[in-house]
Amino acid sequence: MKKIVIFGVGLIGGSFALALKKAGVETQFVGVGRRLATLERAKELGIIDVASSSVAEALVDADLVLIAAPVAQTGAILASIAPHLQSGTIVTDAGSTKSDVVAAARAALGAKIAQFVPGHPIAGRELNGPDAAIADLYVGKKVVLAPLAENAPEDVERVAAAWRACGAIIHQLTPEKHDGVFAAVSHLPHLLAYALVDDLAKKPHADLLFEYAASGFRDFTRIAGSSPEMWRDISIANQSALLAELDSYLLQLTSMRTALAQGDGAALEAVYANAQRARLNWQQRIESAEKQNKEGGD
Amino acid sequence: MKKIVIFGVGLIGGSFALALKKAGVETQFVGVGRRLATLERAKELGIIDVASSSVAEALVDADLVLIAAPVAQTGAILASIAPHLQSGTIVTDAGSTKSDVVAAARAALGAKIAQFVPGHPIAGRELNGPDAAIADLYVGKKVVLAPLAENAPEDVERVAAAWRACGAIIHQLTPEKHDGVFAAVSHLPHLLAYALVDDLAKKPHADLLFEYAASGFRDFTRIAGSSPEMWRDISIANQSALLAELDSYLLQLTSMRTALAQGDGAALEAVYANAQRARLNWQQRIESAEKQNKEGGD
The missing domain is CATH 3.40.50.720 (NAD(P)-binding Rossmann-like Domain)
Known part of the structure; x- marks a missing residue:
C-alpha cells in the first residue's frame, strides 16, 4: 500500500x-x-x-x-x-x-x-x-x-x-442484520440508561435520590455518560430497528408491571432467573473466548 | 456490651x-x-x-x-x-x-x-x-x-x-422515604436489567445477539446477575413504591418512543443531554465525598 x-x-x-x-x-x-x-x-x-x-x-x-x-x-x-x-x-x-x-x-x-x-x-x-x-x-x-x-x-x-x-x-x-443486532445489545441499552437518569433527575427530590445511588446504579447508568449528540445520531440513523427493540422491551415491561401489580412473585422470579442464567452463560462464553484469544496470541 | x-x-x-x-x-x-x-x-x-x-x-x-x-x-x-x-x-x-x-x-x-x-x-x-x-x-x-x-x-x-x-x-x-428512594435508584434498575436480558434471551436469534454484546451491555446488565429469589422478595416487599417508579419510567419511555417514531432527534438529545449532565454531576459529588472520607480517615 x-x-x-x-x-x-x-x-x-x-x-x-x-x-x-x-x-x-x-x-x-x-x-x-x-x-x-x-x-x-x-x-x-x-x-x-x-x-x-x-x-x-x-x-x-x-x-x-x-x-x-x-x-x-x-x-x-x-x-x-x-x-x-x-x-x-x-x-x-x-x-x-x-x-x-x-x-x-x-x-x-x-x-x-x-x-x-x-x-x-x-x-x-x-x-x-x-x-x-x-x-x-x-x-x-x-x-x-x-x-x-x-x-x-x-x-x-x-x-x-x-x-x-x-x-x-x-x-x-448484512447491514440489516447488523443494525438489528446492535439496536438490541447497544442502542436500546443506551436509550434505557439515558431514560432512567433523566427520569430521576427531573423529579423534585432528585438530589435525595442521587445521594443513595450506589454501585449497581453506577454500572447500570455508565453508558448514560456517553455523548448525547452521537447517540442522538445513532438513534435516528437506526430508527426502525431501535423502534422494534424498544417496542419489544415495552411489551416485556408491561407484562412485568402486571405481575408486580398482582403481587405475582413467581412470574417476576421466572423473568429474573431466566435473565440471570442467560447472563451467566454469556459471561462464561465471553471469558472462555477471551482466554482462547490470549492463548492464540502468545 | x-x-x-x-x-x-x-x-x-x-x-x-x-x-x-x-x-x-x-x-x-x-x-x-x-x-x-x-x-x-x-x-x-x-x-x-x-x-x-x-x-x-x-x-x-x-x-x-x-x-x-x-x-x-x-x-x-x-x-x-x-x-x-x-x-x-x-x-x-x-x-x-x-x-x-x-x-x-x-x-x-x-x-x-x-x-x-x-x-x-x-x-x-x-x-x-x-x-x-x-x-x-x-x-x-x-x-x-x-x-x-x-x-x-x-x-x-x-x-x-x-x-x-x-x-x-x-x-x-422514614421507612416510606427509604422505600421510595431505593425503589428508584436500586429496585427499578434491577428490574429493568433483568427485563432486558430476559427479553433478548427469549428471541430466536438470542445467540447472535449475545455474540455482539460488548462492555456497555456488560455493565448495564451486571445487576441482572443478582439472586432472582432475593430480588423477587424485594420487588414484592416494596411493591407500591416500585410500581410508582416503574410507571414513571414507562411514561418516560413512551414519550421517548414517540420522539423516536417521529424522527425527533432534538427531543431525544434533550433527554440524553440532561441525563449525561445529571450523571456527571452525581459522579463528581460521589468522588469528592469519597475523597473527603479518605482525608477524614487518615
Missing part, C-alpha cells in the same frame, strides 16, 4: 493508523478533517504523516480510505469523495449503524458503490480525539464488515486485512 | 461481627441460623463465638440483635424473638426494604415495638455466605436507619454507634 486516507483522526481513526504503524505497515497516512488544530495534533502525535485540507489532493493514488468522523457527517464526506475517487481506491467506514450509511453511500457514490465496503469496529474508550488514540485499541476486538452484493471479494479482503493487522477479529453481517 | 446476637451469619451479618471485633468491641457474638453447617463455618472463621439453635437461649441478656437473614424470613424471625425479648435488648435489621419490615415488626412484637430500630446497610459484594464476610465491608459506606416514633433516642444511638464502629456513615430516613 502507498497511501491510506483517514477522515476523522480521533479515537477510532487515530487508533487505526497507530495500530497499522505498530504492525509495520509501510504506507503514507493522510488525515482529512474539518478542524485544522485536530489534524496538526494528530501529526504531532505521529498518527498521520500529512494533514490535508483538500479531499481531491488527499485521494490521489489512495489505496484505502477510512471514514471515522461522527456518523451524521458520513453522507457529506462520501459526497465530497465521489468526484475524486479513483478506480483503485477502496472506501470503508467505522459507523455504528450500517443501513443508513449504505443508503448514503449509494446516493453519493452511484456507479462507484462497489468501491465502498461498510464496516463497524466494536471498540471504544470513554475518551475522544487524537490524544485518546492508542495502538492496541482493536486487539482482540470484533470488526463487523457488512459487504454489499457489488463488492469484489478481494476488496472486502483488503479492508479485512487492514483490520486484522490492527489485531481485530473479522465478522460479517 | 455483653452479647450481640446475629440471625444470619453470611456476608452482611458476618461482616458486621468481624468489623466490630476489628474495632475492639468486647462482647460475645452469638450466631443463630437455620443451617447448622453455616453456623459452624462462621465459628471456624472467628465470626461468632457461639452457634445457637435456641432463640430463647441466644436472647438471654442480649444487648443487640441484628437480623441479617433473607428479607422474606424477617417476619418469622421477629415472631420467634418476641416471646423471649427482654426489656434491655434492642433489635435491628439489615433488610433492603423498610415499610414491610416495620409492618411485620409491629405484628410480631406488639407492645415491644419500641425495641425495634429498622436499618439498612448500603453495602454488598457479589459473594454470599460466611466465607464472603470481611471486616471492612462497611468502611465509608452508608447505613440508613429508619427509626420509629416509638424508639427512644438512646436506643437508636446504640444501633448507630455499632454501625459507626464498623466504619459506616449513619443516615436517617
Whole structure:
C-alpha cells in the first residue's frame, strides 16, 4: 500500500493508523478533517504523516480510505469523495449503524458503490480525539464488515486485512442484520440508561435520590455518560430497528408491571432467573473466548 | 456490651461481627441460623463465638440483635424473638426494604415495638455466605436507619454507634422515604436489567445477539446477575413504591418512543443531554465525598 486516507483522526481513526504503524505497515497516512488544530495534533502525535485540507489532493493514488468522523457527517464526506475517487481506491467506514450509511453511500457514490465496503469496529474508550488514540485499541476486538452484493471479494479482503493487522477479529453481517443486532445489545441499552437518569433527575427530590445511588446504579447508568449528540445520531440513523427493540422491551415491561401489580412473585422470579442464567452463560462464553484469544496470541 | 446476637451469619451479618471485633468491641457474638453447617463455618472463621439453635437461649441478656437473614424470613424471625425479648435488648435489621419490615415488626412484637430500630446497610459484594464476610465491608459506606416514633433516642444511638464502629456513615430516613428512594435508584434498575436480558434471551436469534454484546451491555446488565429469589422478595416487599417508579419510567419511555417514531432527534438529545449532565454531576459529588472520607480517615 502507498497511501491510506483517514477522515476523522480521533479515537477510532487515530487508533487505526497507530495500530497499522505498530504492525509495520509501510504506507503514507493522510488525515482529512474539518478542524485544522485536530489534524496538526494528530501529526504531532505521529498518527498521520500529512494533514490535508483538500479531499481531491488527499485521494490521489489512495489505496484505502477510512471514514471515522461522527456518523451524521458520513453522507457529506462520501459526497465530497465521489468526484475524486479513483478506480483503485477502496472506501470503508467505522459507523455504528450500517443501513443508513449504505443508503448514503449509494446516493453519493452511484456507479462507484462497489468501491465502498461498510464496516463497524466494536471498540471504544470513554475518551475522544487524537490524544485518546492508542495502538492496541482493536486487539482482540470484533470488526463487523457488512459487504454489499457489488463488492469484489478481494476488496472486502483488503479492508479485512487492514483490520486484522490492527489485531481485530473479522465478522460479517448484512447491514440489516447488523443494525438489528446492535439496536438490541447497544442502542436500546443506551436509550434505557439515558431514560432512567433523566427520569430521576427531573423529579423534585432528585438530589435525595442521587445521594443513595450506589454501585449497581453506577454500572447500570455508565453508558448514560456517553455523548448525547452521537447517540442522538445513532438513534435516528437506526430508527426502525431501535423502534422494534424498544417496542419489544415495552411489551416485556408491561407484562412485568402486571405481575408486580398482582403481587405475582413467581412470574417476576421466572423473568429474573431466566435473565440471570442467560447472563451467566454469556459471561462464561465471553471469558472462555477471551482466554482462547490470549492463548492464540502468545 | 455483653452479647450481640446475629440471625444470619453470611456476608452482611458476618461482616458486621468481624468489623466490630476489628474495632475492639468486647462482647460475645452469638450466631443463630437455620443451617447448622453455616453456623459452624462462621465459628471456624472467628465470626461468632457461639452457634445457637435456641432463640430463647441466644436472647438471654442480649444487648443487640441484628437480623441479617433473607428479607422474606424477617417476619418469622421477629415472631420467634418476641416471646423471649427482654426489656434491655434492642433489635435491628439489615433488610433492603423498610415499610414491610416495620409492618411485620409491629405484628410480631406488639407492645415491644419500641425495641425495634429498622436499618439498612448500603453495602454488598457479589459473594454470599460466611466465607464472603470481611471486616471492612462497611468502611465509608452508608447505613440508613429508619427509626420509629416509638424508639427512644438512646436506643437508636446504640444501633448507630455499632454501625459507626464498623466504619459506616449513619443516615436517617422514614421507612416510606427509604422505600421510595431505593425503589428508584436500586429496585427499578434491577428490574429493568433483568427485563432486558430476559427479553433478548427469549428471541430466536438470542445467540447472535449475545455474540455482539460488548462492555456497555456488560455493565448495564451486571445487576441482572443478582439472586432472582432475593430480588423477587424485594420487588414484592416494596411493591407500591416500585410500581410508582416503574410507571414513571414507562411514561418516560413512551414519550421517548414517540420522539423516536417521529424522527425527533432534538427531543431525544434533550433527554440524553440532561441525563449525561445529571450523571456527571452525581459522579463528581460521589468522588469528592469519597475523597473527603479518605482525608477524614487518615
